[in-house]
């Protein structure tokens with residue numbers, strides 16, 4: 001997998017202390033993106049799922065997938081998320097795709113059964129709100145996939 005960085009102990013990408021994995025590559029190209037250097041699919045370094053798991057298991061933290069957009073590597077994200085869940089950690093995933101787009105695509109939705117929470121949708125500069133927790137603009141939703149009251153359950 002193409003990984004830009006792995007940051008341990010972050011508190012801004014979901015609840016509690018987390019290990020955030022930044023995956024390379026994004027085609028959404030949101031104006032005002034906080035991390036445009038992450039758009040390059042050839043940036044970062046190649047890591048196997050086993051190598052990523054070795055880093056994840058160095059701490060007892062839950063895990064967040066971000067980037068870039070991790071769903072451009074959805075098949076491998078599914079395998080990685082499964083391993084992390086089996087190790088007893090929760091998985092949050094940030095994607096520039098909306099939940100509706102993810103659900104409509106068999107490829108993008110492959111990892112869903114191993115993801116606890118998705119923060120969905122592109123960053124929209126005109127909707128930027130620095131007071132929002134865990135997201136940059138108000139169009140983005142925090143969707144808890146195991147919570148029957150989460151916003152996408154009617155889809």
Ligand code: SF4
Pocket residue numbers: 026027028029030033034035036038067068069095096097121122123
């Ligand atoms: S989806 Fe995220 S990483 Fe991609 S352009 Fe938008 S804000 Fe940047």
